[in-house]
Amino acid sequence: MDRRNKTEMHLTLRKDEVLARILSDMRLGIPVVIKDNDDACVALPVENGSLPRMREFLAEGTTVIALTRRRANTLKARVYDDDLARIIIPDDASLDWVRAIADPSRDLQVPWKGPLETERGGKAHLHRMAIELARKARLLPAVLVRMLQGEEVKKTRLSCLEVEDFDQKQKPDISLELVSKSTLPISEKVPSIIYLFREKLGGDEHCAIVFGAPPRNKPVLTRLHSGCFTGDVLGSLKCDCQSQLHLALKRMINNEEGILLYINQEGRGIGLINKIRAYSLQDQGFDTVEANHRLGFEDDERDFRLGSEVMKLLGYRNARLMTNNPAKITILESQGIKVHERIPILTAVNKYNAEYMAVKARKSGHRL
Secondary structure, eight states: OOHHHHHHHHTSOOHHHHHHHHHHHHHTTOOEEEEETTEEEEEEETTTOOHHHHHHHHTSTTOEEEEEHHHHHHTTOOOOSSSEEEEEOOTTOOHHHHHHHHOGGGTTTSOOOOOOOBOOSSOOHHHHHHHHHHHHTTSOSEEEEEEEOHHHHHHOOSOEEEGGGOOTTSOOOOOEEEEEEEEOOOOSSSOEEEEEEEETTTOOEEEEEEESOOOTTSOEEEEEEEOOIIIIITOOTTSSHHHHHHHHHHHHHHHTOEEEEEEOOHHHHTOHHHHHHHHHHHHTTOOHHHHHHHHTOOSOOOOTHHHHHHHHHHTOOEEEEEOSOHHHHHHHHHTTOEEEEEEOOOOOOOTTTHHHHHHHHHHSOOOO
16 A cells, blocks of 8 residues: 555544544534435534524524424424424524423423424434434434535535434444553552543543452452532432442442442433433423433433443453442443442432432332
């Protein structure tokens, strides 16, 4: 291979890199193009769109708001496309109206938004992909979508994703790298080292704290913990996260060895902003799962494969897992981590988290 061909190869984006760029653009409020052969559209998440960009979209009569079926049902909008609805934007619609359509946590503030008219007929697969991309970017799954003609696609300088390059049902591969490590004294009883990992495609940072020197050929006492700012840091009584974290740390210190896998997946993977939106919905009477659904997310959007990847990078493949969630065991074992024992991690219930705990047991299968 000559030097010129090598340069061309290195300057070509892989499919996963294109997807990472698309999600980054959406988080920045930059429209993206989605293309499928001769069909193409430009999509802008309602939540992140700047006022000038949203005005440009609203100036086009062919723009619709793509919403999930769950959100459309809440708004009493007809659903003609199975799992989504294409809301036609009225001529007199304001930017505040558009954002109120997208955000369920504002329903009590802006109760009158209809009657709504939905688009019927034609293709909706690009709208479906736009919604899924917004969800993966941890944005509300509500997107302004305008179809593009051939010449418009050629002229655009926006990031473009080909439908064939994005499998909505398949989770992307986990790719982490160890970036740094340091001693981190947490207890005078046992030494500890913190390891920091970064997702290679510009994603979140995750960490592991190793207490003592656990042998790699034996099951190690392990806690796979999802980051919770409101609980772990602020001590919120709405969840049991801080109590579980402190109990796990205490057990590992008393055991003089163990591994804490602290994975940055706030709010069951929907992010801190959407988590607080879910809290707002819970204040209105919805439980944890119902609130996630109304926002357009699944019960649990976390990817526990991140924990298994961190363990393998540290050289461990056997665990005694402190958890009440059987799903963690299933995922870890599917990724090559043998869970020899499940150790319950039960904490006290209070009046603020009693319903939350009951829903975890009733709807999420936690063993409480």
